[in-house]
Amino acid sequence: xxxxxxxxxxxxxxxxxxxxxxxxxxxxxxxxxxxxxxxxxxxxxxxxxxxxxxxxxxxxxxxxxxxxxxxxxxxxxxxxxxxxxxxxxxxxxxxxxxxxxxxxxxxxxxxxxxxxxxxxxxxxxxxxxxxxxxxxxxxxxxxxxxxxxxxxxxxxxxxxxxxxxxxxxxxxxxxxxxxxxxxxxxxxxxxxxxxxxxxxxxxxxxxxxxxxxxxxxxxxxxxxxxxxxxxxxxxxxxxxxxxxxxxxxxxxxxxxxxxxxxxxxxx
Amino acid sequence: xxxxxxxxxxxxxxxxxxxxxxxxxxxxxxxxxxxxxxxxxxxxxxxxxxxxxxxxxxxxxxxxxxxxxxxxxxxxxxxxxxxxxxxxxxxxxxxxxxxxxxxxxxxxxxxxxxxxxxxxxxxxxxxxxxxxxxxxxxxxxxxxxxxxxxxxxxxxxxxxxxxxxxxxxxxxxxxxxxxxxxxxxxxxxxxxxxxxxxxxxxxxxxxxxxxxxxxxxxxxxxxxxxxxxxxxxxxxxxxxxxxxxxxxxxxxxxxxxxxxxxxxxxx
DNA sequence: TAAATAGTGTCTTTGAGACACTATTTC
DNA sequence: GAAATAGTGTCTCAAAGACACTATTTA
Numbered sequence: 001x002x003x004x005x006x007x008x009x010x011x012x013x014x015x016x017x018x019x020x021x022x023x024x025x026x027x028x029x030x031x032x033x034x035x036x037x038x039x040x041x042x043x044x045x046x047x048x049x050x051x052x053x054x055x056x057x058x059x060x061x062x063x064x065x066x067x068x069x070x071x072x073x074x075x076x077x078x079x080x081x082x083x084x085x086x087x088x089x090x091x092x093x094x095x096x097x098x099x100x101x102x103x104x105x106x107x108x109x110x111x112x113x114x115x116x117x118x119x120x121x122x123x124x125x126x127x128x129x130x131x132x133x134x135x136x137x138x139x140x141x142x143x144x145x146x147x148x149x150x151x152x153x154x155x156x157x158x159x160x161x162x163x164x165x166x167x168x169x170x171x172x173x174x175x176x177x178x179x180x181x182x183x184x185x186x187x188x189x190x191x192x193x194x195x196x197x198x199x200x201x202x203x204x205x206x207x208x209x210x211x212x213x214x215x216x217x218x219x220x221x222x223x224x225x226x227x228x229x230x231x232x233x234x235x236x237x238x239x240x241x242x243x244x245x246x247x248x249x250x251x252x253x254x255x256x257x258x259x260x261x262x263x264x265x266x267x
Numbered sequence: 268x269x270x271x272x273x274x275x276x277x278x279x280x281x282x283x284x285x286x287x288x289x290x291x292x293x294x295x296x297x298x299x300x301x302x303x304x305x306x307x308x309x310x311x312x313x314x315x316x317x318x319x320x321x322x323x324x325x326x327x328x329x330x331x332x333x334x335x336x337x338x339x340x341x342x343x344x345x346x347x348x349x350x351x352x353x354x355x356x357x358x359x360x361x362x363x364x365x366x367x368x369x370x371x372x373x374x375x376x377x378x379x380x381x382x383x384x385x386x387x388x389x390x391x392x393x394x395x396x397x398x399x400x401x402x403x404x405x406x407x408x409x410x411x412x413x414x415x416x417x418x419x420x421x422x423x424x425x426x427x428x429x430x431x432x433x434x435x436x437x438x439x440x441x442x443x444x445x446x447x448x449x450x451x452x453x454x455x456x457x458x459x460x461x462x463x464x465x466x467x468x469x470x471x472x473x474x475x476x477x478x479x480x481x482x483x484x485x486x487x488x489x490x491x492x493x494x495x496x497x498x499x500x501x502x503x504x505x506x507x508x509x510x511x512x513x514x515x516x517x518x519x520x521x522x523x524x525x526x527x528x529x530x531x532x533x534x
Numbered sequence: 535t536a537a538a539t540a541g542t543g544t545c546t547t548t549g550a551g552a553c554a555c556t557a558t559t560t561c
Numbered sequence: 562g563a564a565a566t567a568g569t570g571t572c573t574c575a576a577a578g579a580c581a582c583t584a585t586t587t588a
Contacts, residue, residue, distance in 0.1 A: 024293050025331075026290075101368040181449075182526065197539080214542090214579080222576080239587090240587070243538090243584055259526045462567085481551085485550075485569095509566025510566055510568070511558070537587085542583070542584090545579085548577085552574105557569090559567095561564085
């Protein structure tokens with residue numbers, strides 16, 4: 001998209017343009033990587049090694065470089081922390097999509113910083129590596145974070161979050177909860193191959209609601225018939241009591257035709 | 268949200284912070300106001316009076332001031348152009364929500380400009396007024412814009428759009444089309460009070476698909492029973508042949524329990 | 535064999551498509 | 562009365578909740 005001035009006058013205008021004519025802001029891309037660890041919906045956080053908010057936990061992210069766009073910066077940050085390579089169409093192992101942009105003038109005490117936040121969803125993420133400006137990196141269960149995310153009302157609970165990152169995480173969790181209703185995004189929360197009970201447990205974890213196993217299964221069998229998930233014709237290996245479950249992989253469609261009914265809808 | 272440095276060291280850090288340490292960008296808020304005019308889904312555009320893209324049509328918008336956030340700037344731009352006051356919860360006459368943020372490094376030929384785009388939805392918008400930096404302002408039918416929005420493949424068709432605004436408009440139209448499936452947003456595309464056939468025509472206009480009048484009505488009667496629309500117990504005035512339709516207003520809920528089935532789903 | 539988990543069959547209710555039919559208006 | 566539009570009744574099919582029942586594994 002190289003811009004061709006449409007006239008000499010426009011070329012002259014651009015040559016004379018003063019880029020300091022309007023106030024400017026610093027631009028960061030921050031990633032909310034959501035995954036299920038030990039049966040809990042969890043988010044990747046890094047412990048800040050530098051001021052401001054030194055010692056607090058923050059979303060992985062960083063400044064958008066002069067020659068990259070925010071999507072690229074977010075994918076780069078995600079890859080640096082986890083080794084995961086992103087895709088936004090449900091084909092890869094990670095789903096990465098722009099969540100929202102946070103622009104409050106005082107959200108960063110240093111200077112005006114605007115953050116383009118991304119939601120990433122993946123299963124089986126390796127233990128993260130702390131980047132150069134981080135003291136540590138780990139997954140935190142979302143339920144262990146402070147008020148407002150899962151109804152956790154204990155003000156002493158949870159970790160100290162930097163900037164407005166609690167709000168960003170809450171928005172990402174809400175987006176994920178909503179998208180499970182009308183996409184196959186839950187298939188990215190489980191490692192392939194997965195079973196229908198695996199998928200049900202992923203829904204239950206994100207929604208914090210029990211689902212009817214039989215109803216869930218019948219719905220998923222219908223979804224498999226239209227290639228939203230795909231049976232691989234094999235069953236899981238034993239190792240636990242009970243009949244082994246049939247194995248599936250992700251199918252070729254991302255959006256559902258009908259919402260998957262979350263219990264207690266009616267918002 | 269005034270930030271309290273947690274230590275003297277942090278206070279000293281902030282006092283010494285050099286805000287030019289990272290590259291900065293200019294920040295704009297642009298508004299895609301969608302409405303139905305003369306039976307066509309239309310978008311508010313302004314004709315640029317200044318370079319760059321002088322004479323091209325662009326979304327209303329402008330730089331975000333140093334003490335405002337992008338939401339406020341978008342609401343201000345919308346109010347300046349149309350006199351509409353925004354609400355994001357479905358209670359007001361206008362729905363305004365953040366759409367996405369556009370960050371390609373070369374999207375503006377002047378300097379790096381990042382645009383936080385908003386989607387606004389309203390009915391019965393008065394004729395717009397051209398702002399100071401606009402030669403004109405008017406609604407354009409989305410179908411008259413160039414390729415990619417409604418399957419219009421004629422390269423000669425449509426108006427010359429500035430920057431990446433064609434893409435932003437396409438994203439807003441896609442968002443609106445999607446949201447009609449799981450929200451009552453269509454009720455903001457019709458003036459109150461409205462009839463069920465009015466609402467059906469709004470869906471048909473946005474989706475560019477005919478809907479079954481009987482099925483649509485039965486669905487809306489069910490939605491009325493749970494206060495997503497609310498009968499006012501009166502019927503429209505005559506003036507045309509045919510039985511007068513019952514009148515409704517918007518109800519107290521924004522989200523639907525089940526998707527409204529768009530014809531030709533199965534994406 | 536008991537316990538545990540996956541999966542099937544069947545009944546009932548509800549929503550949605552199809553379509554014949556009725557209701558209320560203008561001309 | 563004809564034309565036009567809104568609204569009802571009814572049949573059929575598919576999806577979802579409930580729940581009894583069967584299947585396959587470990588210990």
